[in-house]
Amino acid sequence: MNPIYRKFQASVTQQLFALNQALTSCRVAPSIQHPVWCTASVNERHYRSMPTHGIGRWRHLLPRNAPKKKKEKHQMKGIFSATATSYGTLNVKVSGHDMTVVERYSQYIHNLCIRLGINVAEHYALPTKSTEVMLMQEQGTKMYVDAVLKTHERVVQLSTLNATLCPIFMDVLLKNQPEGVELSVKEHTEADFQARFKTRPELEGLISQIYQ
């Protein structure tokens, strides 16, 4: 308490001293001005002894974070195994030819899980597969390209699913399934996770060379 009071007194006396100096040096217009405004301009630096020193500091209040690594780690989320009352990590795969319908349905599933309190581990897309539909020509034996069909796949990964909630959840999903969309529910395995990554043949070649 006391040192602060002393500092305040000191600062006040200093301000008055500065004010006197300012009044004597410059011919101030006879209009009444607040003494503090007269001395303090916009760019004045706060001295270290002043109580307002460091008044604008904010960076020390932020939490210290190490810079994030962009690389996805080996197993992003652990695979749960089935227990007596709940299923393990499940993959709900939605696939179809119409991308808007497939995406909307997968979003619907995700929102339904949030509503029902089911933990959604991940929601990702698998690469699109293109299928060429070829027809025989009417006169001749050559096949020609009739259409290109693209199959889009979206996966909603649920970490656990309660056995009592399962029939209700499946019933709602099936009754709201749109036309032209396939639904399949499978258990999530490590192989499924690894299938999402591209193989790096050069890296594998180098590794095999090291170990030979």
Added chain:
Amino acid sequence: MAAPCGRMASRPLFRFLSRFSGICVGHTGIRHFSRASVSRTTAKSETEGERGGSPWTLMAAVCLQRLPVISADYNPMEQRFKDMLHQIELEKSVLSDHELRLLEEAERMSRKQAGDYDSDKEDDVDQEILLAQDMEDTWEQKLKSFQPAPRVRADVDKDLSSPERCLADSLVLLTEQQVGGEKMWLLPQTQWQEGETLRQTAERALASLPAAGFKVTFLGNAPCGVYKYKLPKAIRTESCVGTKVFFFKAILTDSPPPKPEKALFLWLKKNELEKYLKPAYMLKVGNFILDL
């Protein structure tokens, strides 16, 4: 009460994977069969001791549903909104490759038919033999020759025993069974026997239906509803106070070949169920049948 539930929970989960366009579900679960059978025998020895205590007879029933095949029709408000959205999207959209090609070729045709046409001055060298307009004409022809199946068939809709009726709604199977000297319409059920899980009882209930032949997928191992009733006081004994019926949900994956006569089954929508089921039963059953 604890006995059948405990056994049910330790039952092995089966692996299903079925694929149909539009209607498809698959279940997989991995359990080692040897482990499950061990736990089943231990549970069985427990229940033999406490079996004498429970005065309720247990039964398992199946709520077999045929899922909707086509999407329901839009009501007028939805139709208007849908048209409006479609128009907005059309007006905001950009021309596709095919449409651009149509425009280019139309322009080229008009230039060809003009008086001063010099083919050497054409910028684009590659001119398709098959014009985009011709392709469109062939597609139109193919579309005209395609006959889609009718969405609503009035005569099939009226036949209550056919699983093909009302393609836009989900239907529930009802059978006529004898319960305590009275014949009534209810969901197929049988009595639980010792040594099996309730889900197996439910499967047996379906299999025991006369001339069923349904291909069915059960949606889960846990029941979705319970109905219990006490017997009238005259028949009530110490060991048999009443019955508890556990319901399991299942969906029809393959419809059986159509039977020539005998309406043994009824396929009903939820609002039609009230006419056939007893009110107390309907109250409990209506809780878990979703009318989506």
